[in-house]
Amino acid sequence: MVNIILTGATGLLGRNLLFEILKQNINHLDNLKIFTFIRCQEPNSLSKRIQDIIANDGCDYLGLTDSSCEKLTQCIIPIYYDLTQTQLGISLDDLCKLKAEKIDYFFHVAALTDLRKGALIEESCLAINLTGTKRILQLAESLNICEFVYVSTVYACGKITGLVEPGYINVDNKFRNPYEKSKVKAEILVKEYAKESRIKYKIFRTSVICGRLMEKRIGSVSKFDVLYGTGAFFVRQKLNRLKSVNELFSKTLEIPTRMQINYNAGLNIVPVDYAAKMIYGACLLDDNTINYHIANSKCTLHKLYISWMLEAINIVGYSFIEKEPKNKNQVEKFYYKTVGKIFMPYITSEHIEFKVDNLKKIEEKMNIKCPQINQENFLHLMNFAKDNYFGLDITQ
Structure with missing residues (x-):
């Protein structure tokens, strides 16, 4: 049985990661559970949001008909949450569901990607990207997690030049906006949590994400920013x-x-479907690499x-x-x-430039190129x- 937690499943990268997980497990869906954390004004509509995402976008990615895609939602368990709420606003019933399972991968993809500046923007970025991640880690600590996966940005390195290593961190650098700094601070939280919990973890820094160029529909994105x-x-x-x-x-x-x-x-622009494949592929590869740039070679x-x-x-x-x-x-x-x-x-x-040497073995295993x-x-x-x-x- 493969049990996965995924935040940000309604976002651009999150939904494509959801589709890729389904694709890699398409022949044994009975042995797959994906707990999708969704923030929704009406918690009762969580299931419908997932159904709409699968029907309107996932069927194309997976090459399935609408009727076939209906079966996919049976292994997807929506969980209402809110990164700004104490204990994430998760209900006691849902918490019991999570604690009853051994979680193979906890993917924290959700984030506020706001490239503007200003005090209010900084406050929002810190509340969601930093404090929200802290709450996610507190939840993870209470669960039986095998591996924690955090998705960040290549620009967490700050305003530097030349070739950047995937694990480079310097919070004293200058940053273009509060978003970048909030992400690198969250990375540090993840590292500290993993060290204290002695848990496996990976951090993926993605470059600028564009529409799909590998899976149908070509060019597909859920937002145009x-x-x-x-x-x-x-x-x-x-x-x-x-x-x-x-x-x-x-x-x-x-x-x-x-x-x-x-x-x-x-x-540096990277297709969203390639990013999703590499993130999940790196986890399946199961080596000791921690830091990755999910970026284009050029x-x-x-x-x-x-x-x-x-x-x-x-x-x-x-x-x-x-x-x-x-x-x-x-x-x-x-x-x-x-x-x-x-x-x-x-x-x-x-x-x-962003160093991507450690992507080669994943590409070889997945038989793909960016x-x-x-x-x-x-x-x-x-x-x-x-x-x-x-x-x-x-x-x-």
Whole structure:
């Protein structure tokens, strides 16, 4: 019997990890239990949320029909929880269910990914990513856990340059935002817990996650933020001018915008399905490695992927510059106050690489390679984003 706890199952990485676990155990679902921790305003709707995720996204990933996918939910046990509540708000009945099992893997994926700055943002990040993780670890301590798995970010290293080792930690570094610092502090908590409990653990630092490039539906994401933020900004600008969605992507529109970037640096982008496969695959490999970068072997230059994105949505008139312009037009003023303000710390940073040598043996075992983020693959991502209007609430 394989028993798994998974937080963040409704999020982008969490749901794909759920699908991958199901896929790897598809022939013996009777011997699988996945306790999915879900935060939901109406606890009674937990099962429906899981059913919707499986039906609307999981069936594609698993290559199954709707009727076949119904059977999958039988091994998924939803548990209501809240990272901001004392003892996670888990009911006594649910706690008894968890304590009755030997848990093979406890995957803590849930997090607040907010790249903004400010006191309120810092407070929220610390409450969910740090204090919330502390509560998760307190729960884990009361259970029979074989291995604890924490998902972090490659940017937990802070503002450094060059080649970064997967286990590098320095809380005295400068960080781009409170999110990054909250994640590295949570990593330290996990390490301390594992040492005191003498329990196996792994920490996976993921790079910037994009849509699927290995499993169907290609390009699929459940939310359009971070990487997709610039595209969403310009789609909205275009819609404001065209006043209709009929020619939103087919018509070329000039929107003069000077964007500050580092010409010689790029973004490390990793497909979400690859990330899910590597996280679960590393656990199945069962070696003594603790720290991993779930990242691509190569970064994609900012000037390339931003150009591909704007070409995909038929925007012209943009340009890249090394310094923020002083005399901004109206679009530029809005850009630098919103999406530019959030992402400038990343797209203007010096070149950074993340060491991924320890992924090779997992790739060999899984017989997979990380899809490169070239123009062809990036256009697959953009096609899905366009089909869903980059997540914007657009009515015909």
